[in-house]
Amino acid sequence: MDRGSGKHGLAAGVAARPSRPDWTIDQGWSNYTAEEHATWRTLFERQTALLPGRACEAFVQGMRALPIDAARIPDFRALSEVLRARTGWQVVAVPGLVPDEVFFEHLANRRFPAGHFIRRPHELDYLEEPDVFHDVFGHVPMLMHPAIADYLQAYGEGGLRAQRLGRLPMLARVYWTTIEFGLVREAGGLRLYGAGIASSRTETVFALDDDSPHRVAFDLPRVMRTRYRIDDFQEIYFVVRDLAELLELARIDFAPLYEQVAAQPELAPGELDPADTLLHRGSGRYHRERAARG
Numbered sequence: 001m002d003r004g005s006g007k008h009g010l011a012a013g014v015a016a017r018p019s020r021p022d023w024t025i026d027q028g029w030s031n032y033t034a035e036e037h038a039t040w041r042t043l044f045e046r047q048t049a050l051l052p053g054r055a056c057e058a059f060v061q062g063m064r065a066l067p068i069d070a071a072r073i074p075d076f077r078a079l080s081e082v083l084r085a086r087t088g089w090q091v092v093a094v095p096g097l098v099p100d101e102v103f104f105e106h107l108a109n110r111r112f113p114a115g116h117f118i119r120r121p122h123e124l125d126y127l128e129e130p131d132v133f134h135d136v137f138g139h140v141p142m143l144m145h146p147a148i149a150d151y152l153q154a155y156g157e158g159g160l161r162a163q164r165l166g167r168l169p170m171l172a173r174v175y176w177t178t179i180e181f182g183l184v185r186e187a188g189g190l191r192l193y194g195a196g197i198a199s200s201r202t203e204t205v206f207a208l209d210d211d212s213p214h215r216v217a218f219d220l221p222r223v224m225r226t227r228y229r230i231d232d233f234q235e236i237y238f239v240v241r242d243l244a245e246l247l248e249l250a251r252i253d254f255a256p257l258y259e260q261v262a263a264q265p266e267l268a269p270g271e272l273d274p275a276d277t278l279l280h281r282g283s284g285r286y287h288r289e290r291a292a293r294g
């Protein structure tokens with residue numbers, strides 16, 4: 001699936017079997033090997049070096065306040081203690097992807113399900129399922145921010161609702177373009193807050209520095225009708241004005257929007273709409289060359 005670029009695809013099926021009804025397991029922190037901690041260190045150090053001037057302020061502040069460092073894979077109990085005091089969230093361990101309704105149920109209750117395993121040393125840029133580096137390094141710092149904390153809880157509730165309405169694909173696009181691959185405007189320029197970017201060395205560079213992708217102002221109905229890529233870098237990154245814009249989104253009733261948007265044509269990944277607020281017109285070079293290679 002992945003041809004050498006580093007992004008997190010959710011194409012793989014769900015993990016083997018629930019050990020508990022909510023699919024949680026013990027992190028088993030003391031069972032991590034020295035090699036696994038070393039893999040964490042490698043990933044941590046190379047990402048940390050890239051993030052100044054690229055990660056948003058909330059990400060940097062969240063990371064600073066959490067017990068996350070290069071030395072070892074973080075212990076979810078220690079993370080949860082700090083998170084709970086700040087925003088009421090906790091981190092629970094899961095064996096990999098869990099079914100949608102299980103995922104939503106956790107989020108709706110301010111529990112972030114994080115993969116307990118870490119990728120193998122020979123596949124540092126390859127990831128089929130979210131592992132502890134993606135989930136903890138990428139997602140958990142943003143959960144320290146009150147707007148993201150509320151947004152993600154609301155997303156969990158909205159997910160359960162979208163499932164009942166048969167509109168999950170449309171809602172998932174909102175998650176994808178914000179929580180996973182979102183950019184935000186800051187005084188110094190565009191910054192990343194999406195975990196799929198923040199946990200990927202190659203995509204961190206691609207999303208912000210490369211001339212190839214478009215950057216378009218986030219617009220809810222626009223995003224809802226846009227298909228996305230799970231197996232390669234995004235061709236368009238959507239930019240929010242600030243993190244408070246996400247909170248406004250969370251408070252919008254999506255039910256009538258689903259019906260309006262369903263009546264409109266979908267947009268392919270990378271396809272621009274005449275109504276877009278284009279912040280940066282990308283050259284499309286990367287995806288064109290990729291397509292030419294076949």
Ligand SMILES: C[C@H](O)[C@H](O)[C@H]1CNc2nc(N)[nH]c(=O)c2N1
Pocket residue numbers: 010094096097098099100103113114115130172175
């Ligand atoms: C649409 C939904 O948000 C998505 O497919 C879910 C499914 N299950 C998951 N399970 C885990 N552990 N992590 C995830 O990010 C997700 N994503």
Ligand SMILES: N[C@@H](Cc1ccccc1)C(=O)O
Pocket residue numbers: 151152154155156157158159161162171174249250251252253254255
């Ligand atoms: N407000 C949305 C749910 C949602 C919350 C947060 C993010 C995205 C969507 C709804 O009515 O279903």
Ligand SMILES: [Fe+2]
Pocket residue numbers: 008130134135139180195196
């Ligand atoms: Fe993720």
